Amino acid sequence: MTPEIAFLPGWLVQHAPPLLVVTPLIAGVIAAVLPSARASWGIVLAITFFAAAMASFIAMQVMEVGVWSYALGSWAPPLGIEYRIDGLNAGMLLLVAVIGFLCAIYAPASVEAEVAPENRSAFYGAFLICFAGLLGVAITGDAFNVFVFLEISSISTYALVAMGAGRDRRALTASYNYLIMGTIGATFFVIGVGFLYMATGTLNMADIADRLQGLEGDRTVQAGFAFIVVGLGLKLAMYPLHSWLPNAYSYAPTLVTAFLAATATKVAFYTLIRFVFGVFDPGFGFAGLSMIWLIAPLAAAGMVVASFQAVFQSDVRRLFAYSSVAQVGYMLLGVGLGTAAGMSASFLHLFNHALMKGTVFLALGAMWLGFGVTRITDLRGMGRTMPYTSAAFVIGGLSLVGVPGTAGFVSKWALLVACLDRGWWWAVLALGAASVLAFFYVGRVLEMMYLREPPQHDGHAVTRSPAPLAALAPMWILAAANLVFGIWADIPVRLANAAAAAVLGSAP
Amino acid sequence: MGWTPELGLVLTLVLPLVGALGILALAGKPNLREGATLAAAIALLANVIPLVIMVGDGARPELMITEIAPGLDLTLRLEPLGALFAVTASALWILNSLFAIGYMRGNAEHNQTRFYFFLAVAISATMGVAVSGNMLTLFVFYEALTLSTYPLVSHKGDENARRGARIYLMILLITSLALLLPAVVGTYAVAGSTEFVQGGLLAGAGVGGATIGILLVLYAFGAAKAALMPVHSWLPNAMVAPTPVSAFLHAVAVVKAGVFTMLKVVVYLFGPSIVSGHPAANAIAMVAAVSIVLASVIALTKNNLKARLAFSTVSQLSYVTLGAMLATPAALAGAAFQIVMHAFAKITLFMCAGAFYTATHYNDVSDTRGFGRKMPFLFGAFFVAALSITGLPPVGGMWAKLFLSAGAAEAGAWWALLALILSSLLNVGYLIVIPVRAFFASGEKAAASTATAPPLTILPPVLTATIALVLFFLAGPIYDYVAPVFGGVE
Known part of the structure; x- marks a missing residue:
């Protein structure tokens, strides 16, 4: 279907969607059993690069033709499983794949410091499987298939978080908590899908959407909706279902934190949008009302409360974990607005938040690698001892606050405009409060890094020890992206608008 | 090229x-x-x-x-x-x-x-x-x-x-995050752009009174x-x-x-025609009038030279805000004058304070007694600048005060006039007394001191004081220069 990409073999072009998911899945298994961790990493690097390339190709293709539907095993939908890529999930695939690749570059530095030698191959395997699961969730057009991939990614995530035990035993309980909460979420979700199946007799999402027409008053459908929203709300850490997140982010290996913060909640968020707007009709009274009366107020509450909690954390990774909960609130607020402008702002923020949190967590990871510290007070003088890492952190932090010239400003602006369009002054107020709080929690860390003297060790000030290039390169790529997309936001804005159009357009 | x-x-x-x-x-x-x-x-x-x-x-x-x-x-x-x-x-x-x-x-x-x-x-x-x-x-x-x-x-x-x-x-x-940014976004939301337009973007867009009020307040306090x-x-x-x-x-x-942001927002975003007489603008102008007097009173109580100058600045800045919010042609011209005149006068004062500190390492107002005869250029410059701040001839600051008073009269804001007069009197009390005492009183520290300031710290304040004097005679050209901005008022 794409003769102009002549340098790629025909089968590769034709079967790009399933290959994007299946390759990392199979490679994950291979990587897990290899005796050499180095070799496993080689596989991870190659596969994530391959996936990033495939995802870019798919995204370009979708930009041209609109929707790309691929029937798995040539079983025509709605009976067979359909992979369906439109303006919305093309961007998600690209985001996940590129972040995955950047994390893969950083991986050995983190793994060698944090994961026990006998677990390293398994770690790389789990990483790839998680990666495959996230891509699978984003790409599939089948409701049950979403559940399967969601569980593939979640279960491997539990393993990844638990591997932080090499550094801090609390990773085990964090992972266990996450497992319980995640499983409840998954169960709710699959029950919801079951209800939908009961009501419509199909699992293909587009098909469900068609058959739901006229079923607005159906109790089964309404129950299904409630289960799905709560289930996904758990997965994406919607306030107040976020309790698993701070611990999981704080005790996981640094690489995992960066990867999860930039991708996992984003994918769950995408799924929520897909279901609420793609499968259910936002015109349905209960769906629309739940946006205005449930999602938006919870989003605003989450923004303010979680930001407030972030201010008082003493562990820096925990601080930014709470900040992530707050930022999920920003995205949900955009969705809660229910307008095209709000949706677009929400996607824009999703993308930008991946950039800023990726930068921040990679920088914090590098600081842990350098000095083994995660307490805020231990970061003093970091501006002098790790100048490049700290500078990247500053960019990510300012972007998080929403200082003009950074990507964070653009999405905050879009969100504010969308709120004002709707006349939601209270939401503007909440956004303002959250920004101020963000300034406080970022400022606290920055002050420690730049205005305090480096700590003493055996009577000498700790010396400079810049992070390895493998940590600096991906961190700086993301940091630079924060600046570039803060000044030339044309591309992300267009992608976000396309995504919003795809979402709101696909609802009949 | x-x-x-x-x-x-x-x-x-x-x-x-x-x-x-x-x-x-x-x-x-x-x-x-x-x-x-x-x-x-x-x-x-x-x-x-x-x-x-x-x-x-x-x-x-x-x-x-x-x-x-x-x-x-x-x-x-x-x-x-x-x-x-x-x-x-x-x-x-x-x-x-x-x-x-x-x-x-x-x-x-x-x-x-x-x-x-x-x-x-x-x-x-x-x-x-x-x-x-x-x-x-x-x-x-x-x-x-x-x-x-x-x-x-x-x-x-x-x-x-x-x-x-x-x-x-x-x-x-x-x-700026909590007030100014929402104000800018709000402007964008109601007017579709944030462009500075002659005569006022929002005036041209026909935006309602309450929205204008909210935005004005956000801008006035957001531009901290x-x-x-x-x-x-x-x-x-x-x-x-x-x-x-x-x-x-x-x-x-x-x-x-x-x-400057304040002035620009009033002139080009709102438009003087809708700001002038708006209840919110009047309220902000009253806050500005209170700031003018209150900050002057606080300045009076400060013995640290830089702290006194700082509160004097707070007071003088509110002149501009006052002028902007009254938004009559004369008041706006006064605000524009004040930006320039205050700049030259206040930088002179600070440089004098800095030169004095460099020479003697004294920080306090009370320490300056009697130093005038030892450092005539320094305190001469200080005197000229203090005159300008107070609004006395023959220094440029007078024009700003004059236009502002005219603007207050134009707007019928007697309280603003009162605040301006009161503040000028206070200026005499906390600012002009300093060089006067330096020249005419005697102090032990001055008598004992042999300190001299480096020439490079004396020359700049003398130059800026001279410019402040010259500006007195340039009022006409400056007025003609900014007049087109306010042309669209009536």
């Missing part, structure tokens, strides 16, 4: 940055490094002057830098108010740099390279504020100015400086650099900085960026 007005606009931003890079590159060689500062400052003024002349002839050079996203563009456009601000700031950068060299060397301050570097970056941001073509661009440079001046305020690096700098950053950033009470407290706290920074912040860059 010759010089074009568009290139000139870009150069106003780029020249200080080039200077900053030069400063970094010459870090090890102090004389060359200071040479880089001065060269950049002179080049900047040479670049600004032709632009100012063009604008006087009616040109409005414009250039779009980039479009962040559709409808969100960073645009530069020069108009008379901005031109006036730009030429004031760039002229004072030269004099302030001379003074800074004398001061920093005289006091053997540490980290001088960092100091000159951020000073140059901050000038670039100030120029950006002056030449912004829309509110979004102005906001971007406004924030850049906040961030780039933070290392200057915390320059000393001790606990006290850190605390002062933290308050400085906190108040400025919080107000204008130090309207109660968001003024960053300013006295910023006094922990070295004196050249205080001179720079309080006369040239930060506070002027604040009141």
